[in-house]
Amino acid sequence: xxxxxxxxxxxxxxxxxxxxxxxxxxxxxxxxxxxxxxxxxxxxxxxxxxxxxxxxxxxxxxxxxxxxxxxxxxxxxxxxxxxxxxxxxxxxxxxxxxxxxxxxxxxxxxxxxxxxxxxxxxxxxxxxxxxxxxxxxxxxxxxxxxxxxxxxxxxxxxxxxxxxxxxxxxxxxxxxxxxxxxxxxxxxxxxxxxxxxxxxxxxxxxxxxxxxxxxxxxxxxxxxxxxxxxxxxxxxxxxxxxxxxx
Ligand code: FPP
Numbered sequence: 001x002x003x004x005x006x007x008x009x010x011x012x013x014x015x016x017x018x019x020x021x022x023x024x025x026x027x028x029x030x031x032x033x034x035x036x037x038x039x040x041x042x043x044x045x046x047x048x049x050x051x052x053x054x055x056x057x058x059x060x061x062x063x064x065x066x067x068x069x070x071x072x073x074x075x076x077x078x079x080x081x082x083x084x085x086x087x088x089x090x091x092x093x094x095x096x097x098x099x100x101x102x103x104x105x106x107x108x109x110x111x112x113x114x115x116x117x118x119x120x121x122x123x124x125x126x127x128x129x130x131x132x133x134x135x136x137x138x139x140x141x142x143x144x145x146x147x148x149x150x151x152x153x154x155x156x157x158x159x160x161x162x163x164x165x166x167x168x169x170x171x172x173x174x175x176x177x178x179x180x181x182x183x184x185x186x187x188x189x190x191x192x193x194x195x196x197x198x199x200x201x202x203x204x205x206x207x208x209x210x211x212x213x214x215x216x217x218x219x220x221x222x223x224x225x226x227x228x229x230x231x232x233x234x235x236x237x238x239x240x241x242x243x244x245x246x
Pocket of ligand 1: 025026027028029030031043044046047050067068069070074085088089092141194
């Protein structure tokens with residue numbers, strides 16, 4: 001497949017890799033059910049799929065990958081399932097702490113981390129610290145995340161700043177700085193696996209101009225080849241941002 005790096009984005013007539021890809025990793029439970037396994041087994045294989053996709057993104061020149069690992073609504077799931085997902089995240093964060101420098105991968109967590117186990121919070125603080133010394137690909141993991149809640153907390157924080165400094169005129173750029181994703185460009189491509197076609201409270205502000213790609217493939221089966229297919233579909237899209245074709 002003819003793909004070039006994201007640095008070449010914008011050159012007329014050239015195919016390019018999206019700079020930022022966001023993914024709703026859906027279908028872990030169904031993947032497990034089809035095999036007569038507990039749902040938690042699907043999450044374990046799903047975590048592996050995430051590892052492979054992150055490395056592939058880094059290798060082909062994607063700059064940011066943002067995944068929806070745990071929503072503010074996911075606390076409603078059975079206790080053992082929530083526990084398994086949290087354990088998998090802890091395992092992943094621990095591995096990341098040990099390997100991210102060597103792998104040249106930065107990491108950020110988007111979401112209300114104060115609602116997470118103190119041990120996870122400690123690991124997140126460590127990955128933030130290590131990320132400061134790394135230049136390159138960045139994985140953003142959305143944890144205890146909700147798009148509306150993100151916008152609300154941004155509005156509250158802006159209002160507090162405004163009461164101190166009424167000169168602070170509100171623009172889209174300024175507001176974006178109050179979101180968890182501050183400093184990260186908006187996603188170019190949003191992928192949802194598992195057959196559903198909805199956004200489920202994910203990156204509501206940031207996806208204003210994202211291209212959407214839906215696939216029936218269940219997340220644990222989503223391979224680097226599947227990602228290349230999604231990118232190839234993206235490369236055929238005509239992004240106009242509300243304008244007309246040049
Ligand atoms: C959606 O599938 C998946 C989740 C809510 C959890 C995603 C978590 C992981 C992939 C594991 C940890 C992640 C990282 C980044 C290490 P579902 O359970 O809703 O599937 P279903 O729709 O088939 O029931």
